[in-house]
Amino acid sequence: MKKIHKGIVKTIKEAAKNTVYMSFEPENPMEIKPGQFISILCGGLTLRRPFSAADFDGKEIAILFRRKGKGTNYLSGLKPGSEIDFIGALGNGFDVVDKKSLIIGAGIGIAPVSYLKKKLDSGILVGAFMSKDEAPQGISFDEIITNDGSAGKKGSILDHLENLIDNYKPEIIYACGPAVVLRAVGEAAQRHGADSQLAMEKVMACGIGVCKGCVIKVKRGGEINNMTVCSDGPVFRGSEVLWE
Amino acid sequence: MITDLRGLTLKTPIISASGTYGYNNEFDVFCDVKNIGAVVTKAVTLAPRAGNDWQRIFEVPGGLINSIGLENVGIEKFLEEKLPVLKSENIEFIVNIAGSTLDEYLQLARICDKNSIKAIELNLSCPNVKSGCLEFGTDEDALYEVVSGVRQEFSGYLAAKLTPNVTSIEKIAAAAEKAGANAVSAINTVKALGLKLQYVNGEFKKEFVHGGLSGRTVKPVALSCVNRISKAVSIPVIGMGGIYCLDDVLEFFSVGAEAVQVGTANFTHPDICEKLANDLEEFMQKNGFTQLDELKCKLREEVI
Numbered sequence: 001m002k003k004i005h006k007g008i009v010k011t012i013k014e015a016a017k018n019t020v021y022m023s024f025e026p027e028n029p030m031e032i033k034p035g036q037f038i039s040i041l042c043g044g045l046t047l048r049r050p051f052s053a054a055d056f057d058g059k060e061i062a063i064l065f066r067r068k069g070k071g072t073n074y075l076s077g078l079k080p081g082s083e084i085d086f087i088g089a090l091g092n093g094f095d096v097v098d099k100k101s102l103i104i105g106a107g108i109g110i111a112p113v114s115y116l117k118k119k120l121d122s123g124i125l126v127g128a129f130m131s132k133d134e135a136p137q138g139i140s141f142d143e144i145i146t147n148d149g150s151a152g153k154k155g156s157i158l159d160h161l162e163n164l165i166d167n168y169k170p171e172i173i174y175a176c177g178p179a180v181v182l183r184a185v186g187e188a189a190q191r192h193g194a195d196s197q198l199a200m201e202k203v204m205a206c207g208i209g210v211c212k213g214c215v216i217k218v219k220r221g222g223e224i225n226n227m228t229v230c231s232d233g234p235v236f237r238g239s240e241v242l243w244e
Numbered sequence: 245m246i247t248d249l250r251g252l253t254l255k256t257p258i259i260s261a262s263g264t265y266g267y268n269n270e271f272d273v274f275c276d277v278k279n280i281g282a283v284v285t286k287a288v289t290l291a292p293r294a295g296n297d298w299q300r301i302f303e304v305p306g307g308l309i310n311s312i313g314l315e316n317v318g319i320e321k322f323l324e325e326k327l328p329v330l331k332s333e334n335i336e337f338i339v340n341i342a343g344s345t346l347d348e349y350l351q352l353a354r355i356c357d358k359n360s361i362k363a364i365e366l367n368l369s370c371p372n373v374k375s376g377c378l379e380f381g382t383d384e385d386a387l388y389e390v391v392s393g394v395r396q397e398f399s400g401y402l403a404a405k406l407t408p409n410v411t412s413i414e415k416i417a418a419a420a421e422k423a424g425a426n427a428v429s430a431i432n433t434v435k436a437l438g439l440k441l442q443y444v445n446g447e448f449k450k451e452f453v454h455g456g457l458s459g460r461t462v463k464p465v466a467l468s469c470v471n472r473i474s475k476a477v478s479i480p481v482i483g484m485g486g487i488y489c490l491d492d493v494l495e496f497f498s499v500g501a502e503a504v505q506v507g508t509a510n511f512t513h514p515d516i517c518e519k520l521a522n523d524l525e526e527f528m529q530k531n532g533f534t535q536l537d538e539l540k541c542k543l544r545e546e547v548i
């Protein structure tokens with residue numbers, strides 16, 4: 001089946017401060033796994049906007065996005081019944097393994113990991129936000145960390161990382177969020193002998209690995225190579241990413 | 245819609261542009277690639293290239309700036325892995341080649357010739373290592389030397405792809421014709437700087453990309469280039485720059501293009517090449533044009 005689809009918006013609502021939950025039903029049935037993403041045409045903009053699946057019930061795909069600029073503002077103006085044009089499912093999702101896991105979503109990075117959590121038999125879901133009002137509704141967190149202390153533990157995820165790992169002793173950490181957080185998670189996991197899977201972001205054009213617009217440097221088998229976030233990723237092992 | 249480029253015959257004049265469509269059938273996930281006129285491959289260089297390190301894509305109103313830095317697998321791997329797919333899938337193709345010295349272009353041309361590649365497009369927008377940062381395509385003499393050299397080595401169809409970053413693209417095109425090119429393609433991307441400033445805690449944070457501009461916003465520049473080139477040469481002109489719909493295609497025909505390439509629009513609408521081929525066919529049928537030449541003549545009745 002071709003990877004270009006039409007979809008009908010089913011639900012669109014505010015899920016947190018400046019954060020929108022949108023679900024839509026693809027015209028033709030399709031599958032999407034945690035960590036995979038879609039890329040939506042936003043009005044007359046040249047580039048489609050990539051968003052991770054935040055949920056999928058076999059029929060409707062949900063995304064969770066933060067309003068940032070033209071593309072996300074366009075999307076937040078859609079209504080139930082609006083048609084969207086999207087490509088997907090893109091990328092490789094998380095490699096879901098049956099191990100003791102810690103799942104970290106920092107900021108809007110919560111989107112893919114909240115879906116992942118549903119596919120894991122067990123796993124501690126940690127949400128890290130600037131403040132309570134940024135935590136999207138409808139997600140059951142095991143731990144919340146807020147910079148201002150308005151919910152859960154006070155501080156940044158970076159302050160609490162070591163404690164979280166000591167407490168839960170994960171064999172694997174899954175994470176999505178800003179690059180500084182992912183880097184810290186990858187390095188902390190390595191120090192503690194745990195595996196890590198990090199969902200990365202880069203500005204994208206084609207979304208299928210052909211334009212080489214979204215490459216990062218990855219070390220595999222002793223060799224350093226460019227890999228595309230859109231098609232080789234977006235999930236990479238923390239131990240293999242060479243940070244910018 | 246049989247398209248005769250005098251030495252290369254395509255089933256439709258809609259071609260995918262280099263760097264936006266991969267090497268072969270990658271866009272089959274979105275449409276049927278064998279239904280388009282031809283795929284122009286990503287630029288292939290002699291040795292593999294890792295490309296640039298910094299941010300590579302910067303969106304601007306009506307287009308994007310790219311600085312991919314010619315990341316590609318190199319000619320050897322192209323022949324080994326990519327070419328067989330083009331052949332087995334029956335995809336018409338043109339190999340875009342790029343060198344940083346005259347000798348690299350000649351070697352690439354020789355390799356293409358030896359491997360019976362039917363058509364190549366010379367990407368002449370690469371910096372010429374020998375003359376510092378000057379691009380081959382910005383200097384008539386350097387361009388003449390490359391194109392005529394390649395002509396000696398390559399017996400197939402040879403298109404010279406020109407950069408718009410020159411004072412007089414028509415003079416450059418004339419030099420390509422004189423050197424024995426079968427066609428000229430224009431335009432490559434327009435030199436540009438994407439810049440975004442943010443004032444945070446008393447400091448300006450700068451995000452910027454030096455690169456090439458493409459997409460809707462370059463169409464008027466491209467139309468002007470193609471218009472001037474068509475008046476200066478008698479070989480076919482393959483036009484491109486900002487094509488998004490059938491009207492855009494017709495506009496390029498009207499200023500003299502014999503075929504068109506679609507680049508950036510593939511990122512916006514990844515099935516657009518096949519769609520434009522269908523739209524063109526439908527338009528001609530509906531309006532009683534049986535041959536592409538008939539449509540082109542009609543479009544060129546009033547000279548612009």
Ligand SMILES: Cc1cc2nc3c(=O)[nH]c(=O)nc-3n(C[C@H](O)[C@H](O)[C@H](O)COP(=O)(O)OP(=O)(O)OC[C@H]3O[C@@H](n4cnc5c(N)ncnc54)[C@H](O)[C@@H]3O)c2cc1C
Nearest residue numbers: 049050051052065066068069070071072111201202203303
């Ligand atoms: C694989 C992947 C999954 C993503 N999943 C989500 C998600 O689930 N929820 C969410 O809120 N955001 C997600 N993002 C980020 C989201 O794509 C950007 O926030 C969005 O493109 C911003 O568009 P804009 O026009 O509103 O903002 P602008 O800042 O105006 O965008 C300008 C340009 O930069 C690009 N861009 C800006 N920020 C990013 C970014 N962080 N990553 C990649 N490109 C960017 C845009 O696509 C656009 O081309 C994801 C990004 C990637 C690569």
Ligand SMILES: Cc1cc2nc3c(=O)[nH]c(=O)nc-3n(C[C@H](O)[C@H](O)[C@H](O)COP(=O)(O)O)c2cc1C
Nearest residue numbers: 261262263287310367431432458459485486507508
């Ligand atoms: C991401 C990207 C990569 C490109 N890579 C190449 C290339 O390798 N060789 C080449 O000759 N042109 C390359 N181009 C230029 C296009 O082929 C085309 O000439 C230009 O983008 C104008 O057409 P458009 O506006 O339809 O994109 C590239 C363009 C883009 C956007």
Ligand code: FES
Nearest residue numbers: 205207209212230
């Ligand atoms: S966006 Fe084109 S290679 Fe990733």
